[in-house]
Amino acid sequence: MAASLKSKLPRVGTTIFTRMSALAQAHDALNLSQGFPDFAPPARLAEALGEHALRGHNQYAPMAGLPRLREAIAQQLLLHRNVLVDPETEVTVVPGATESIFCAITALVGAGDEVIVLDPVYDSYEPAIELAGGRAVHVPLLAGSFAINWERVEAAISPRTRLFMLNSPHNPCGSIVSRADLDRLAVLAREHNFYVCSDEVYEHLVYDGREHCSVLAHPELRSRSFAHFSFGKTLSVTGWKTGYCVAPPALTAELRKIHQYVAFVAVTPVQHALTDFLEEQPQYPASLAADYQRRRDLFLSTLAGSRFSWTPAQGSYFQLLDYSQISDEKDTVLSEHWTRELGVASIAVSVFYESPPKQTVLRFCFAKSDDVLIEAGRRLCAI
Ligand SMILES: Cc1ncc(COP(=O)(O)O)c(C=O)c1O
Missing domain, CATH: 3.90.1150.10 (Aspartate Aminotransferase, domain 1)
Structure with missing residues (x-):
């Protein structure tokens, strides 16, 4: 049977x-x-993909991503966010932000742990939390503005809180977090000793003169965060399923242990094409x-x-x-x-x-x- x-x-x-x-x-x-x-x-990007496939860049890339692409990512973060990262120990190229979010949650969450998510919440987070044996604790965003309700967040924190899921710019609401939100989160994370998983895949899509506030530009949050990005969103190639995760070396090491057995690598000719494009047109985003x-x-x-x-x-x-x-x-x-x-x-x-x-x-x-x-x-x- x-x-x-x-x-x-x-x-x-x-x-x-x-x-x-x-x-x-x-x-x-x-x-x-x-x-x-x-x-x-961008036409150049699609051309570059074809060129690299024809030139024979079709076998496994290094597990953490092509060194040249990780360097180009570090340059992007410096140029657009004024943030210095070490491409060797802090940047991992992944087959889509969905994968790195899954790996980050798996790395941090264990049986009985609680993870704070803000409703409405992007749908991939909770299944990953449950598969890791954790429990999502849902806190609704404020009605109307869809800003973070920090009183409700504080009330939801418990000794089992292990991780906080942040998403800005937000899907589905289109709201963004402010520097003051990040300061508030940093205080709570310090007091209650939890980590942050920051989904920033829409980082370049911020309007009316506003600025994207990345956890990477917030020194205290940066030290306890995974930040996830997607070339699919930034370069209009969602079907290429390639992104990257930036985190301090110790967190990156744990993420990579999991990434190497979930996907192992991101697609090689795509990584080459992205590298060429970012080197040639760094201002495009x-x-x-x-x-x-x-x-x-x-x-x-x-x-x-x-x-x-x-x-x-x-x-x-x-x-x-x-x-x-x-x-x-x-x-x-x-x-x-x-x-x-x-x-x-x-x-x-x-x-x-x-x-x-x-x-x-x-x-x-x-x-x-x-x-x-x-x-x-x-x-x-x-x-
Ligand atoms: C908020 C959010 N996070 C993550 C993703 C997934 O990104 P990727 O396609 O790079 O896995 C999406 C895609 O729609 C999204 O909207």
Whole structure:
């Protein structure tokens, strides 16, 4: 008789992104649900990938990443964040931020440990925490502003708190943390001796003159943090699944022990292409904010005559729209209904909560070409 199968993740099904993208495809809807650009990455980057594959860069890279790419990453951090890191001992190239987040959680969390997550929470964190034997302690962001509710965070801390999951710019809310938030977190982390896992994959997408506050630029937090980044987001190549993790040497050593048995390496010709591109166009990431802010503003301008309300996203490529003037239907029902009937796919924000509050917001990805954003806005105005 076959052994009975006991799921380690009994509550996990197919992700909302996969489901909504499939629904969008089935109904030929404009897909503003899943977070990926519908436009081409920089041409030079794609060319470089082809060149390196043809030149024979097709076997395993070093486990921690190509030394030249790690050096280019260190240069990027110096140029854009004024942060000095040692590429040898502090930078690890990984097959996507999802993998390094998984490895960081696995490295730090053990049976019975608690991890503070802020709801709405990016969906990959909690399964990783559970697989490590830990428990996610959910603290909701403040309604409306989606800022961190530090009183609730303090109340959620216990002697078992091992790790704090930070995500800025935030998916799905588009909010960002301030320097004061980081100071507050640093005090709590010191007092209660926990680590920080900082998901900064949208670091370059911050708008209206605001600045991204990285844990790497905060000396106290840096000493107890893993920071995760994604070339998929920065260079419009989400399908290349390549990112990097920066952490102090002792944390990096633990991350690598796990990374070497989860994935071992990131894809070699991709690493070469990224290196060439970053060496040739180091300023490119600084151009992203203006481009995405223009897309955000274009999308919002098309909604001027609609009954939606919103606060413009501070960062990321997600815009929340409140539909309380239009319907009191549940967001999960409405997002599916509008995908089918209106041909515009979005993501219901309630799915990212442990206990969804009474709110009526949907998430729309504006990493899309102008004609798609204009047509989506036209359809949403017709409601
Ligand atoms: C907040 C957040 N973290 C991590 C990731 C995953 O990044 P990667 O594709 O590099 O694994 C995403 C992708 O959508 C994301 O939105």
